[in-house]
Amino acid sequence: xxxxxxxxxxxxxxxxxxxxxxxxxxxxxxxxxxxxxxxxxxxxxxxxxxxxxxxxxxxxxxxxxxxxxxxxxxxxxxxxxxxxxxxxxxxxxxxxxxxxxxxxxxxxxxxxxxxxxxxxxxxxxxxxxxxxxxxxxxxxxxxxxxxxxxxxxxxxxxxxxxxxxxxxxxxxxxxxxxxxxxxxxxxxxxxxxxxxxxxxxxxxxxxxxxxxxxxxxxxxxxxxxxxxxxxxxxxxxxxxxxxxxxxxxxxxxxxxxxxxxxxxxxxxxxxxxxxxxxxxxxxxxxxxxxxxxxxxxxxxxxxxxxxxxxxxxxxxxxxxxxxxxxx
Numbered sequence: 001x002x003x004x005x006x007x008x009x010x011x012x013x014x015x016x017x018x019x020x021x022x023x024x025x026x027x028x029x030x031x032x033x034x035x036x037x038x039x040x041x042x043x044x045x046x047x048x049x050x051x052x053x054x055x056x057x058x059x060x061x062x063x064x065x066x067x068x069x070x071x072x073x074x075x076x077x078x079x080x081x082x083x084x085x086x087x088x089x090x091x092x093x094x095x096x097x098x099x100x101x102x103x104x105x106x107x108x109x110x111x112x113x114x115x116x117x118x119x120x121x122x123x124x125x126x127x128x129x130x131x132x133x134x135x136x137x138x139x140x141x142x143x144x145x146x147x148x149x150x151x152x153x154x155x156x157x158x159x160x161x162x163x164x165x166x167x168x169x170x171x172x173x174x175x176x177x178x179x180x181x182x183x184x185x186x187x188x189x190x191x192x193x194x195x196x197x198x199x200x201x202x203x204x205x206x207x208x209x210x211x212x213x214x215x216x217x218x219x220x221x222x223x224x225x226x227x228x229x230x231x232x233x234x235x236x237x238x239x240x241x242x243x244x245x246x247x248x249x250x251x252x253x254x255x256x257x258x259x260x261x262x263x264x265x266x267x268x269x270x271x272x273x274x275x276x277x278x279x280x281x282x283x284x285x286x287x288x289x290x291x292x293x294x295x296x297x298x299x300x301x302x303x304x305x306x307x308x309x310x311x312x313x314x315x316x317x318x319x320x321x322x323x324x325x326x327x
Contacts, residue, residue, distance in 0.1 A: 015317045021058045022221070022307050028077050029306055031143070033288035035081055038138045039088045042250070044269070047289045051221050053084040081143070082153045085135040089154075092131035133168030136161050141169075186252030187270035191277060195270060196244045196255055204237040212276040219282045220289075222307045223316070241265050249293060256299075257284075264294045264301045 032053065037046040057080055132154060139145045139153060140161070151161045191210060198206035211228035218224040225232055241257035248254075257266040267290065271279035283289050285307050294301040307313065 012317050017062065018058060019307060019313050019317070021061070022054070025054070025057070025076055025080065026306055028080055030288055031077060032080050032084065035138060035143060036084055036088075037292065038142055039084070039135060043289055043292045044250070046292075047220060047283065047286055049084055049088060050288075052087055053080055054221065056083050056087065078145075078149065078153060081139065081145075085139070085153060086155075089131040089135060132156070133164040136164040137168035140165060187272040187277065188275075189246070189253055191270060191272050191275065192246045192253045192255060195268070195277065196246050199237065199240040199244045199255075202237045202240055204233045207233040207237050210277055211280070212273055212278045215277055216279045217282070218280065219284060220286050222285050247297060249297065254293075256297075258299075259302065262299065264290055264297075264299045265304075266290070267293060 029050075033046060033050055036049040036053070037043065040046045040049055060083075135154060136150055139150045140147070145153065147158045147161055151158045154161065154164075156164075194210045195207070198204075198210060208228045211233070213228055214226065215228050216224070216226055217230075217232050242260040243256075243258035243262065245256045245258060246253050247256055252269070255268040255270070256264060257268065258264060266282060266284040269281045269283075270277045271281075283293075285305060287301075287304050287306065290301050290304070293299075308316065
């Protein structure tokens with residue numbers, strides 16, 4: 001096997017293709033985010049679904065799924081919506097099954113009656129979640145897709161869409177639940193405050209001290225890294241926003257990166273393992289998510305792009321090692 005197959009040149013080509021893809025579908029991003037938010041009912045889950053959709057779309061085009069006239073992408077919006085809907089429906093099905101089976105492992109193999117009960121419980125939970133019904137309602141009522149278009153996007157029949165719309169509209173009259181959310185336990189107030197204090201002091205050493213050795217750094221959609229020994233802490237501490245605040249939002253403490261006048265620039269969220277940050281999720285090039293959070297917190301937002309400036313992207317393609325601006 002050629003050990004250089006995934007070397008620097010291959011990585012540069014993939015980075016170039018990724019940012020070209022982001023530029024290509026940028027006009028569809030606001031609608032995609034709104035669609036994901038209507039499906040999930042939660043801003044963080046919506047951004048996760050957006051990012052998963054972009055990756056799936058990029059991969060499907062890159063591996064040649066859409067070659068040939070019948071499979072050609074004629075409508076980028078519909079292409080992305082189809083991926084998002086299918087990803088969310090699959091996630092809802094898995095979550096329903098996991099919930100139904102969330103029991104202590106039996107000491108003896110389950111008998112046929114127990115197995116049937118678990119299967120029925122899973123089916124009932126899935127009916128309650130009704131992911132396809134919710135997707136049909138959002139596509140038809142919120143985004144004005146026709147019955148035929150909705151059926152095509154959900155890979156079903158017009159008759160099935162009509163039935164799903166009836167069920168979904170009734171369900172949405174009695175519940176606002178968006179569906180299963182992919183959420184970890186929120187970080188403690190102590191960890192968040194230590195994280196904020198390190199930024200305020202522009203102290204890279206203090207910032208590293210709150211990170212797990214194997215921490216995952218995720219700048220949503222455009223980059224990231226692993227491990228506290230890299231350059232991220234130095235770069236982040238040196239370029240900290242003028243103001244940093246910890247605020248409660250949707251049941252967890254999040255870190256707001258603000259201008260001196262209090263406008264929202266970015267958000268950091270932490271996951272915690274044994275008192276340290278095991279995952280740092282940074283929402284900077286996610287203007288739709290930032291706008292949603294800012295609206296709920298009563299803040300103004302700095303409207304940013306979906307990825308770095310062309311000059312920085314060029315440097316990132318040339319070398320993915322921070323600082324990109326001097327690559």
